[in-house]
Amino acid sequence: MSQIHKSTDDFANLYALDGIHEFPFTRPGGPSGLQGREETRALAQANGDASPLQYQEYRNVVVHETADPEVIIVEQEAAGTVTTTGRPFTLPNIIVLKVRDGRIAHLRDYVNILAVAEAADRLPALLASISGQRPAPVPPDA
DSSP states (O other): EOOOOOOOOHHTTTEEEEEEEOOSSSOSSSSEEESSSSHHHHHHHHHHOOOOOEEEEEEEEEEEEEESTTTTEEEEEEEETTTTTTOOOEEEEEEEEETTTTTEEEEEEEEEEHHHEEEEEOHHHHHHHTTTTHHHHHHHOO
């Protein structure tokens, strides 16, 4: 278990100036990738400001070495609290990370978008965006 340090600048500065952050699985309208440290910084800041998910720690972190000494694969769970409801959440994640000269050169972030949408109480909106339909209203007692 490791605590999450929440500095957007510290996070972005882990990347090479031309570092790539890809999202192989993304929500409709979401970015499939970011090019460069500044795009990464901007998205991290925007997500931090807009998301009801307050990440607090990583759990069950497993690092897998590969044949390429610059590449590792990380399995982890991000855990935290939904700020709008106080409900806890745990999100599984896999990252393929390539590092050069001490900075992230390329990161493939396999986010489970359905789990994120469910944790953030946005699953109906996500499904509607996929199907092209308006989300059904959520009953008040749900």
